[in-house]
Amino acid sequence: MAELRRDPIGGRWVIVDTDHPTKPEDFEHESHSWRGGVCPFCYGNEALTPPEIESFRDPHTSPNTSGWQVRVVPNKFPALQIEGDLDRRGLGIYDMSNGVGAHEVLIDTPYHHKDIPDLLNEEIEKIISMSCRRAVDLGKDKRFKYIMIFKNYGPAAGASLEHPHTQLIALPMVPKNVMEEIKGAHNYFEYRERCIFCDIIRQETQEKERIILENKYFLAFCPFVSRFPFEIWIIPKKHNSDFSHLPPEEIPALASILKETISKVKKVFANPAYNLIVHSSPVNGDSGGVEGYHWHIEFMPKLTRVAGFEWGSGFYIIPTPPELSAKYLKEVK
Amino acid sequence: MAELRRDPIGGRWVIVDTDHPTKPEDFEHESHSWRGGVCPFCYGNEALTPPEIESFRDPHTSPNTSGWQVRVVPNKFPALQIEGDLDRRGLGIYDMSNGVGAHEVLIDTPYHHKDIPDLLNEEIEKIISMSCRRAVDLGKDKRFKYIMIFKNYGPAAGASLEHPHTQLIALPMVPKNVMEEIKGAHNYFEYRERCIFCDIIRQETQEKERIILENKYFLAFCPFVSRFPFEIWIIPKKHNSDFSHLPPEEIPALASILKETISKVKKVFANPAYNLIVHSSPVNGDSGGVEGYHWHIEFMPKLTRVAGFEWGSGFYIIPTPPELSAKYLKEVK
Numbered sequence: 001m002a003e004l005r006r007d008p009i010g011g012r013w014v015i016v017d018t019d020h021p022t023k024p025e026d027f028e029h030e031s032h033s034w035r036g037g038v039c040p041f042c043y044g045n046e047a048l049t050p051p052e053i054e055s056f057r058d059p060h061t062s063p064n065t066s067g068w069q070v071r072v073v074p075n076k077f078p079a080l081q082i083e084g085d086l087d088r089r090g091l092g093i094y095d096m097s098n099g100v101g102a103h104e105v106l107i108d109t110p111y112h113h114k115d116i117p118d119l120l121n122e123e124i125e126k127i128i129s130m131s132c133r134r135a136v137d138l139g140k141d142k143r144f145k146y147i148m149i150f151k152n153y154g155p156a157a158g159a160s161l162e163h164p165h166t167q168l169i170a171l172p173m174v175p176k177n178v179m180e181e182i183k184g185a186h187n188y189f190e191y192r193e194r195c196i197f198c199d200i201i202r203q204e205t206q207e208k209e210r211i212i213l214e215n216k217y218f219l220a221f222c223p224f225v226s227r228f229p230f231e232i233w234i235i236p237k238k239h240n241s242d243f244s245h246l247p248p249e250e251i252p253a254l255a256s257i258l259k260e261t262i263s264k265v266k267k268v269f270a271n272p273a274y275n276l277i278v279h280s281s282p283v284n285g286d287s288g289g290v291e292g293y294h295w296h297i298e299f300m301p302k303l304t305r306v307a308g309f310e311w312g313s314g315f316y317i318i319p320t321p322p323e324l325s326a327k328y329l330k331e332v333k
Numbered sequence: 334m335a336e337l338r339r340d341p342i343g344g345r346w347v348i349v350d351t352d353h354p355t356k357p358e359d360f361e362h363e364s365h366s367w368r369g370g371v372c373p374f375c376y377g378n379e380a381l382t383p384p385e386i387e388s389f390r391d392p393h394t395s396p397n398t399s400g401w402q403v404r405v406v407p408n409k410f411p412a413l414q415i416e417g418d419l420d421r422r423g424l425g426i427y428d429m430s431n432g433v434g435a436h437e438v439l440i441d442t443p444y445h446h447k448d449i450p451d452l453l454n455e456e457i458e459k460i461i462s463m464s465c466r467r468a469v470d471l472g473k474d475k476r477f478k479y480i481m482i483f484k485n486y487g488p489a490a491g492a493s494l495e496h497p498h499t500q501l502i503a504l505p506m507v508p509k510n511v512m513e514e515i516k517g518a519h520n521y522f523e524y525r526e527r528c529i530f531c532d533i534i535r536q537e538t539q540e541k542e543r544i545i546l547e548n549k550y551f552l553a554f555c556p557f558v559s560r561f562p563f564e565i566w567i568i569p570k571k572h573n574s575d576f577s578h579l580p581p582e583e584i585p586a587l588a589s590i591l592k593e594t595i596s597k598v599k600k601v602f603a604n605p606a607y608n609l610i611v612h613s614s615p616v617n618g619d620s621g622g623v624e625g626y627h628w629h630i631e632f633m634p635k636l637t638r639v640a641g642f643e644w645g646s647g648f649y650i651i652p653t654p655p656e657l658s659a660k661y662l663k664e665v666k
Contacts, residue, residue: 001414002432004505011510015412015432079348079650081334092536093529094557094666099335099348156638169648172337176345177647196426203425224427277646305489313481313610314510317412 003321007225009184009196010177014316020228022319025326026269027303032154032273036308040076041107041163045307048075053104054133056126062280069123070130072168078103079169086143086172102138102170106130115153117124119265124255127166128246131278134168135244139283144170146178146282147244154273174282181279182293189292191325195239197294211324213260217253220261222322222329227310228300229320230268230329232261237298243280243295258297265301267332273302336654340558342529343510347558347649355562355652357601357661359430360636363592365487365606367495373409373525374440374496375597382406386437387466389459402456403463404440405501411436411465412502419476419505430432435471435503439463445496448486450596457588460499461579464611467501472616477503478512479576479615487606490635496549507615514612515626522625528572530627543659546593549585553594555655560643561633562653563662565594568629576613576628600665 003016040048043066052063053072059066063074074082080101088097108127109119116124135147148169152159159165172181187194198331204221212222212232221233234257246254265272280295310316338351338543373381376399385396386405394400407415413434421430441460442452449457481502485492492498507515521529537543537554546553546563553567567590569583579587598605613628642651 001417002412003431004430006428007429008426008428010509013430013506017412020410077353079335079350084334091557092540093341093532094536095339095341097337097339097346099337148648150646158638171648173346175646175648176343180647199426203427207425224424313483313508314513315481315504315508322609 005225008188008200010180010229011184011315012225014227014318016318016321018321020212021321021324024230027229027269028271028305030156030273032156032162032271034155037091039112039161039163040163041071041078041165042112043110046071049105050076054130054137056130068107068110070109070126072130072134073105073107075103075105075167079172088181094101097172100143100172102141102144102168104134104138104168106134106166106168108164108166115262115266115267117162119259121252121255121259123277124259125251128254128258131166131168132244132246135280138168138170139244141170142284143172145284146174147280148170148175149243149278149280151276152273153190153276154271154302156273157275159273174285178279178282182281182290185292185294186290195292197235197296198239201237207288209323212264212326213257215253215257216249218257219256219298222326226318226322226325227316229303229318229324230265230301231322232265232299232329233296234258234261234299235294239294241281241290241293241295243278261299261329264329264332265299269301269303275300275302338558339599341521341533343513344517345558345560345647345649347560347651349651351654351656354654354657357563360562360602361638362406362603363489363606365489365495365604367488372445372494372496373539374404374494374498375445376443379404383439387463387470387658389463399443401443403442403459405463406438406440408436408438408500413504426619430505433476433505434494435501437467437471437501439467439499439501441497447462448497448595448599449592450599452592453586454588454592457592458584461584461587461591464501465577465579468613471501471503472577474503474633475617476505477506479504479616480613481508482576482611482613483602484609485606486609487604487635489606490608495592511612511615515614515623518621518625518627528625528627530568530629531572533567534570542656545597545659545662546590548590550583551590553590555659557655559651559655559658562636562651563598563634563658564655565598565632565662566629567591567594567632568627572627572659574614574623574626574628576611585665594632594662597662597665601661602636603636608633608635 003018004013007015046064050073055068055071057068076159080099082102084100086100131149138147151166185196223233277298281290281293336351337346339346350543381405388401388404390401391457413432413436415435417433423537450497464482484499518529544554608630614623614626
């Protein structure tokens, strides 16, 4: 019989198919197909992006020329724009606002075909450091309440360019799911005076069966209440609500666990599309209740396509139990 | 500049791209590709499904033979199973339960290639009547708290069989998104003593620009805070919280607006995959607060694939403003 599981943070129930679990080879494999054309993220094409905001680059090279390792530019087609004050107003029963915010693209690497598993640890550390720097910088703007950092890899995951990149969106409000996560964690904290994420780490470390990888500072595991098959969380073992203030000594450990985790996923599935989302605390907040919140990364390979239904209903059926996903990922060399 | 809009029911903010709206021809078209094999839903293959639960069929024909117009069978691979009592228990920090529920498939028509726009109004009325009958019947089981009725059309929308069909899942708990919708509507009702959906109908009818179709009993419109491009709601004009107790005189009007709406979508897009979800009040409820709730259908053509990110963050970017979607749909003949 299938199993129903309840997310202890948000209270969502999901159905886990423990009877006929879907094996990795049963998921349909989709090859990535890209539009051709000149890549604006490759060396020599720097003029094809808006002028860079920040970069790590070889000394004696100039902005907007090659010689960079990580490069941040404004998104050419931003979802939100940086100019102007937030202007909230009503429209009968509805509420609206102008689209103030920021939308930046962090080009992960000069190499068009190198995703995280193909990079050196030091190169991944640069992506992480730059993400933190940009989050800190954007957070200084008092109009913004949340800095969302995420990565879409592959067209099936929503990427429109092949060259690996990460996106940052600064929002004038905290997204609903983030707010719910924070509230859920805060309720638990009020009741137990403990961080729910720390308690999850404790239970997962004890039970072991959903853990994929572990190092001094981080844990990678398939959450008990996953919403997607082979969903993975990467979480710092030491309590910290804010990704952008990641202690420098934790950066190499994060780079290494990220690289190893995604390598494992790519060995189980042939180069699947994926989404990676950093869940971190809001900025400039009187949003309250960040107590008990704990930053983490949610990683989701794009294996199934039952989108609209789950989207619309909030009701998830997980074809592969997380215990089994973790087993596959753990065992692959 | 883009526009931020807030859903008055759930409080979710979305970004609407009013600057560079995506036109219908800009969405990538995906052709449906199906696995071959004998169709278990066609006439003559009745033995390939579990025995039928109920059907509308020609007099003098026997169950599980041809001669039916609409046929309901248990799902061969059910997400939940009908036997047993609900057994909720804790597992450390987590909560779980066995998978008690029901999962039925309503075969819409004997015709393998006829979707709703290709059927006669009377045939669609039979699908609606049977959906209501099954929902009423499943609702008699006191273990169930919610009857979810939905339709996935096309592989991109999660359908695994080509032959048009509808699904019913009876759940031992109310799904999170439904609960939020009910709570949001109830809060509004407590504050204003009016149904928020009735107020939305009033405002949309006044503003007109998002309305696609209207008849005596129903309205089809693109909601002000859509989460998907070309999302459409079909809502009864007369307040009613429960789809399964649809007044008989409204059934022909619903069949006709459904047929016309989906026909329009199929004229704007070449036979797109879609999801259709009935949002109705819970059953056997002490869930409270159904006051102010109003049943409706949410229809979402599957045009974009930016799934995981929105899924994971709850943060939606709408490439086509609903006003523009409604205009395209209204104008197509």
